[in-house]
Amino acid sequence: MPEVVFQPIGRRIEARPGDTLLQAAQDAGVALSAVCGGVGVCGDCRVRVLHGQVSPLNAVEEERLSETDRAAGLRLACQAEIGGDAPIVVDVPPDSLSAAQRSQVEGEEIPLAVAPAAQTHDLIAVPPSVDDLRGDWERVQTPPPDEWRVSGPVLADLPGILRGHGWRARMVTLGRDVVRFLPPQSTPFGFAVDVGTTGLAAYLVDLLTGQTVGIAGATNPQIAYGEDVMARLTLCVRDPQGLDKLQKAIVGGLNDLLYEVCAQAGASPHHVVDVVAVGNTAMHHLLLGLPVEQLGSAPYVPAVSSALLTPARALGLDVAAGAMLYTPPNLAGFIGGDHMAMLLATGTAELPGVTLSLDIGTNTEVTLNANGTLWSCSTASGPAFEGAHIRDGMRAADGAIERLAWKDGELVWLTINHARPVGLCGSGILDAVAALRTAGIITETGQMLSGHPKVRGRGHTMWYEIVPPQQSGHGRAVVISRSDVNEVQLAKGAIRAGIKLLVEQAGLDESAIERVIVAGAFGNYIDLAGAVAIGMFPPLPLERFRQVGNAAGMGAKRLLINAHERERAAALVRRLHYIELTNHPAFTDRFSQAVMLTPVPWDE
C-alpha cells in the first residue's frame, strides 16, 4: 500500500489506491479543513502534491481552483485520488487546516538556512587498555575534548554510548558547553514554544534538516489561576507560593506538549537538546520563576530585558540534561519576546517603506517600521476578542460562530466544525458588530436601535438575537448585547489609537502604510473588511493586509533553526523605540475618537 506523508506536520499513513487525499488525511489524523464534507464545494482542502502519483485535475477542481492556485500546484484533497503504490508527499498549507489546529500553531514561514545554536559533532574515541587508563571523556580523539566544557549529568551518557557503538558517539554543543551525547547517527531535536496567556503552541524541529516534525497546541494550564495576566500577577503578590504554582503549571503544560510532539516524531524527549520559549513579558517571568511584583505596578519594569539562557532541566523541563532554554529579549514590560519572534518571522524590520505589524490578543503589540525606524507600543485591547466579558462569548471551539454575514437580508452564520451554534468566538464577535453596524442596527457611538424585530430589551440591556433558541446547540438564543458592542469598541479603539499614535510619532499619515501584517490566532480569522468597516484598522485597500497566523511560534522555530536569528533579535530590540501609551499626552484624545464605529475616525 502506498505511504502518504503530510508535510510540514510529518504525519504518515499507509493508504489505499483510489482513496482521496482527504480520506488519507482524515485517517492520519491531519485536520484538513473540509467545510462541505468533501464534495468539492467549499474549496478549503487545498494541498500541494510534492511527490508521487495522483489522479489528474478534474472538472470540480477546475471550477473551484483559481488560475493562481493551479499555477501554484494546488489540488483539492477531496478530489485528488491516490494512484498506484508509490509513496506520496503532500504539503498542507496552514490555511487548509481546520480551525482548532490552525488557530493555535500554524503560521506563514519564510525559508531559513539550517545553522542551529546547538551544534552537532561526530566523536571518535579509542578503547581503553591496561596501558591506557584515561577517562572515557579524555579518550575522545576528535574533536579534542579539552576544547569543550562538560558537567556531570551530561557525561553520564557517554560511557554506555561509546561501549555500545564501537567507541563512536555524537556530541551536541552550545557555545563551549556540551549539551548531550547521543548514539552515532542520532537526530538532535529542538523544542520551540509560544507561551500565550491563553494558549500554548509547541513545535518539534529536526535540527539537522530544520524540518518541523511535531506540532501541538494546548490551553495554558495557568488559566486555572486566572484568565488574564493581571489576575496571575496579583496571585503572585498575594500568595507567597503563587509564583511557584504558576511556574509549575506552565512547566507541566510544556512537558505535556513535549511528550506529545516527541510521540508524533517517534523521538525521545531526552534527545531534545535546545529549547526556545517566546511569550509576553509576564509569561516569560512566570516560566523562568522571576518575581513579577515590579512588573505589575508602575513603572512596570521587567526583571531583565536581555535574552537569557537558562538550564532547561533546572526549570523542570524533561529535555536533555545540558539543554538550555533560550528566551529572546523583551522591550519593557509590555513588549515581550513573542512580539520579537513575530517581528523576526515576518521580517518586519527589514521590509522597505512603511509596514505595520500587529499581534492581536489581550494585549495587542503594534510595531511600525517607518522607512527603517521602528516604533512599538502595546495596547490594552482586553479579552473581548478571546470571548471574555462578552455575553455569549466563547473560545474558538466546536459550535462557536466564527463568521457572520448578511445573505438575502438574513444574518447567516458559520460555526467551527459545523456544530450547532452555542456562542461567538473572537472573529464572530467582530463580524457581528460589523454586520449590525453595516445594516444600521447600531450607531457610530455603539447605541442599538430599537424597533428592529430582532432587537430586544431596552437601554443598556438591549441585545440582538443572532440565533433563535430552536436553532442553537443548547436551546437558548445566541445574542450580542449593547454592552458587548461597547466592549468591542474599547478593544478595537485601543488598537486603533495605538496605530494612530505610532504613525503620528513617525510623522506620517495612516494612508502611508504600505502593508499591514496581522498575526495571532484571532488576527488570522477576522474578516478584514469588517475590521476596517468598524474602524479597528485604518481604511487601507484590503490587498495591503496580510494575515500570517502564529508568527510568534514561527519566530520561535527560527530561533532554534538558525543561531543568527538570536543575533537578529538582540539587534532588533536595540532598534525599537517604545512608546508608553498609558502616559502619552495624546492617547485619551485618540482613543476617544477611535472607539467610534466608523472607518475614518479622524479628520484626514
Added chain:
Amino acid sequence: MPEVVFQPIGRRIEARPGDTLLQAAQDAGVALSAVCGGVGVCGDCRVRVLHGQVSPLNAVEEERLSETDRAAGLRLACQAEIGGDAPIVVDVPPDSLSAAQRSQVEGEEIPLAVAPAAQTHDLIAVPPSVDDLRGDWERVQTPPPDEWRVSGPVLADLPGILRGHGWRARMVTLGRDVVRFLPPQSTPFGFAVDVGTTGLAAYLVDLLTGQTVGIAGATNPQIAYGEDVMARLTLCVRDPQGLDKLQKAIVGGLNDLLYEVCAQAGASPHHVVDVVAVGNTAMHHLLLGLPVEQLGSAPYVPAVSSALLTPARALGLDVAAGAMLYTPPNLAGFIGGDHMAMLLATGTAELPGVTLSLDIGTNTEVTLNANGTLWSCSTASGPAFEGAHIRDGMRAADGAIERLAWKDGELVWLTINHARPVGLCGSGILDAVAALRTAGIITETGQMLSGHPKVRGRGHTMWYEIVPPQQSGHGRAVVISRSDVNEVQLAKGAIRAGIKLLVEQAGLDESAIERVIVAGAFGNYIDLAGAVAIGMFPPLPLERFRQVGNAAGMGAKRLLINAHERERAAALVRRLHYIELTNHPAFTDRFSQAVMLTPVPWDE
C-alpha cells in the same frame, strides 16, 4: 564578660573571668580532648592563645609541656584561666580535639591567600522611571551587566534586593557566569566536602576571609547499601535504580551537613555560592550520577579524569541557584580527587628531596615525590583498619579501644571517651598486633603462640583476650583472634608492598625517604612506632613521619579559597605517574614479603 573565640572552628562564647579555657571550650561545644578530666595530667588539651589575657604558665604546665611546646606558645586549656574582660582568641590544634570530631574533619593547614574562584562584586543600579523602563538587570551601572551571563533562576533574587537596598546589591560570579545576587555587605560562603566511602567531612568557608566558620562530620549514608566500594558498584550493575539510590543517599547526607555547618555560622544555605567535593573515583561517580560499570570491571577506567564543574542544584544540593560543584581531576580509577586534594594540602609535589604521602583507608593511595618526579599507586588495603572483618572490630566510637600498650607486664588500654571497652577501632587493632608481636605472643608469620595464659582456642580459631568479660562494656571479652592478625597482615602488607614498588620504580631505596606524610583519620591516630614495628611503614626514624589528619578535607577547602589551587590540581594530575599494582610483575613477590610482621621485610 569576655568573649572567647576558638579557631579555626570559629565557635564563640561569652566566658566568665577566672574560668579555664577548657571550661569555656566545653561551654562553647568545642570538643577539646581532656582525657584526665581537666586536672593537668594527660596534657592533651594543648591550645595556643593568639590574642587576649590569660593567667601565666603554672607549675603543672611547666611539668607537662615540653620545651618545644612552650616555645610554640602552647598552653594547657585546663590550666590557663581567663583574665579580665578583653576578648580572647584561641587556636585549637587538630590533635587537641577529641576523637569523635578529630577523626572526621580536622587537618593541618598551610596558609593560603584568599582568591576564590567565586568572585564578589558590588553592584550599583539606577532606579526605574517612566522614561527608563529597562529591566532591573540592564539598569545595573557597575559592573556593566553585558560582561556577565545570567540565567533565570539566578536573576530571581535581583529585583527584591535592589528595591530593598537602595538599588545596590552584591553579585557573585564564577568565570563569566553570575552565580548569586546577595544583599549588599552579605558574606558569600563556600562548602567543601570530603566524601569518604565511610565518612563525610564538611566545611563552611567564609569566601571573603578564607576562614572556616562551620565544620561537621557524618557517616556516609550510602553505608546502608554496602560497606565497601565494590558492594556499591555491584548494586549499580545489578539494580537499574541503584545509581539513583546511591546518588540520592549521598546528596541527602551532604544537604544535612550543609544545614549543620550553616546553622553553626548563622548562614543561609542559599548564600553558599561555591561547592567543592573530593572523594575517591567511585564516590565521585556516585555523587555526579556517572555510570560505574566501567569502573568496576577491568581495565577500571573512569567516565572522566578531568576536573568538572556541575550545576550543584541539578544534583539536588540546596545551595545558591547558580552555584557550581567543582570536582578535582582523578588519575585512573583508583586515584581520586581526594588524593589530589591531599597532595595539594600537604604540598607533597613541591617538597624538595624524597617525600612519601599516604592516605590510609579501604584503599590506600600512596604518592612518592622522588626529587620532583611523582609516582602514585593505590593499594587494596581492605577495611580491617576501619574495624571490618575483625572479630571485635568497630568504628572509632565511644568505648572503642584506640590505644594499647604494655605497662608492668599488663596490656593496658585507652578507649574513646573513656567508656568501658566494647571493641577495637583501627588504631587499637594495629596496637594490639604490634603489642603481641613485641611480646613474642605472635610470630613473624602471624601465628599465635599457645601457652600464654591469655591465649585461648587452637589453630586458626585461637584468640588473645585483651579485656576480660567483667571489665568490658557489654559483659563479653574483647579479643583479637589469629584471623584478625592475618587481616592486619594483608592490609599492612598491601600498603608496604605499594611503598616498596614506588621506591623501586624511582630507583631508590626506602631509606632514601626523607619524610613520610600520613593522612586520614586512621593514619592520624596510629602509633607510628607500632606501625614501623610490624612493618607497615619502612623502618625510618620516627621524626621523619608527620600525621596531618584529614588532608583531603583541607585540600577541598583550599580549592574553595584560592582558584589557583584548581590550576595546581590540573597541573599535578599531569605530573603523576600511575603504577597499576594488580598487574605489576613484582607485586606478588613484594606483597608476600611485606605480610611478614617484621620491621625489615627485605634484604637491605
